Amino acid sequence: MENVPLLEGLHVVDLASFIAAPAAATMLGDFGADVVKVEPPHAGDTYRALSRVPPNPQVDGVNYPWQLDNRNKRSIALNLKSPGARPVLERLVAWSDVLVTNFPPRTRAKLGLEYDDLAPLNPRLIYADVTGFGEAGPDAHLPGFDVTAYWARSGLMDVTRQRDAPPAMNIFGSGDHATAVTLFAGIMTALYRREKTGQGARVTASLLAEGVWAASMWLQAILVGAKNPRPVDRIHPPNALANMYRTADDRWVLLAFANEDKQVPLFLKAMGHPEAAENPRYADTASRRANSAEIVALLDKTFASRPLAEWRELLDAAGLTYGVVQTLEECARDPQLVANRIVVPIEDGSSEPPLTVDSPIRLDQERKVPPRPAPDLGEHTESVLRDLGFDAAGIEDLRKAEAIV
Numbered sequence: 001m002e003n004v005p006l007l008e009g010l011h012v013v014d015l016a017s018f019i020a021a022p023a024a025a026t027m028l029g030d031f032g033a034d035v036v037k038v039e040p041p042h043a044g045d046t047y048r049a050l051s052r053v054p055p056n057p058q059v060d061g062v063n064y065p066w067q068l069d070n071r072n073k074r075s076i077a078l079n080l081k082s083p084g085a086r087p088v089l090e091r092l093v094a095w096s097d098v099l100v101t102n103f104p105p106r107t108r109a110k111l112g113l114e115y116d117d118l119a120p121l122n123p124r125l126i127y128a129d130v131t132g133f134g135e136a137g138p139d140a141h142l143p144g145f146d147v148t149a150y151w152a153r154s155g156l157m158d159v160t161r162q163r164d165a166p167p168a169m170n171i172f173g174s175g176d177h178a179t180a181v182t183l184f185a186g187i188m189t190a191l192y193r194r195e196k197t198g199q200g201a202r203v204t205a206s207l208l209a210e211g212v213w214a215a216s217m218w219l220q221a222i223l224v225g226a227k228n229p230r231p232v233d234r235i236h237p238p239n240a241l242a243n244m245y246r247t248a249d250d251r252w253v254l255l256a257f258a259n260e261d262k263q264v265p266l267f268l269k270a271m272g273h274p275e276a277a278e279n280p281r282y283a284d285t286a287s288r289r290a291n292s293a294e295i296v297a298l299l300d301k302t303f304a305s306r307p308l309a310e311w312r313e314l315l316d317a318a319g320l321t322y323g324v325v326q327t328l329e330e331c332a333r334d335p336q337l338v339a340n341r342i343v344v345p346i347e348d349g350s351s352e353p354p355l356t357v358d359s360p361i362r363l364d365q366e367r368k369v370p371p372r373p374a375p376d377l378g379e380h381t382e383s384v385l386r387d388l389g390f391d392a393a394g395i396e397d398l399r400k401a402e403a404i405v
């Protein structure tokens with residue numbers, strides 16, 4: 001018997017734009033859910049144009065972010081501002097198991113898209129929404145992107161830089177994709193609750209909450225009275241063995257020694273200085289912290305004497321924990337990605353299909369749906385409307401009402 005995808009038969013309405021909420025819907029689609037993306041006519045989801053916004057790379061003829069976050073969906077172009085669209089929306093809500101949105105609260109209220117507006121239409125509906133800064137408080141109405149809410153507001157942008165360096169712009173979508181995983185988890189939790197109670201639920205997530213969760217180890221320290229940590233000075237860090245060093249061929253190696261008592265002697269032997277283990281300035285954790293700048297100066301000189309390949313060989317032989325700061329090009333070619341299906345081919349009918357990044361949740365006992373091309377704007381408008389029970393005359397009436405084009 002063929003292994004049917006886990007979420008086959010689950011109906012999802014993607015009533016959202018840009019990244020976090022649509023990406024959560026994509027994850028549902030990865031496990032077989034039927035996802036219908038609702039977009040405004042003519043321009044569609046503004047995310048369709050993001051690949052043209054600097055500093056994003058541009059690839060001729062390939063809308064790569066749209067493919068990434070909207071694969072395996074059907075697109076219906078629906079003008080929610082038209083009164084004629086309301087019957088379509090209500091049928092979509094009645095049809096759906098899950099509805100995801102990220103409209104700001106004021107827009108949801110204006111369009112009649114609040115949970116309290118839609119839940120009466122479907123008592124089993126899982127209504128999942130993402131905001132920038134949460135549902136309450138003085139800034140609940142503000143629009144939020146991951147760079148403003150996840151990175152900047154949470155404190156992450158301040159501490160993930162070298163001291164005296166300006167904050168850096170992070171890759172667009174990095175906070176959104178983390179938030180999408182949280183929203184997916186919330187949706188699946190609500191579906192489990194529905195199995196037990198028969199009732200729908202509202203699921204919420206915010207970019208700010210996700211950023212705070214990502215920064216929570218140090219934020220928790222602040223909450224209990226710690227001194228505010230400042231951006232690290234690489235040449236005078238709190239811990240020279242959790243620091244970055246440049247090799248002779250201009251590559252960076254990140255040391256990450258969690259068990260110093262065991263790893264430091266191995267490290268000093270690999271570096272060719274086993275006698276340093278007896279030096280009282282480096283002999284224990286306290287002395288190494290007190291002399292971190294001196295250690296960094298020594299390690300800078302040592303790492304600069306050999307290329308990365310030689311250091312990898314030495315550190316691997318000693319069984320030490322370290323990382324190589326890879327470029328994105330190197331990461332794209334990393335054999336671990338293909339071996340673990342972190343990247344998978346798009347089923348586009350070509351003989352050499354391009355690869356796309358898979359969503360990170362997987363179950364050994366469940367297969368995912370192979371990624372198919374993301375939809376063109378309104379590509380499935382008529383087929384979705386027929387699924388909702390509209391006949392040819394009804395579809396024509398919707399056109400006359402300017403609910404669809």
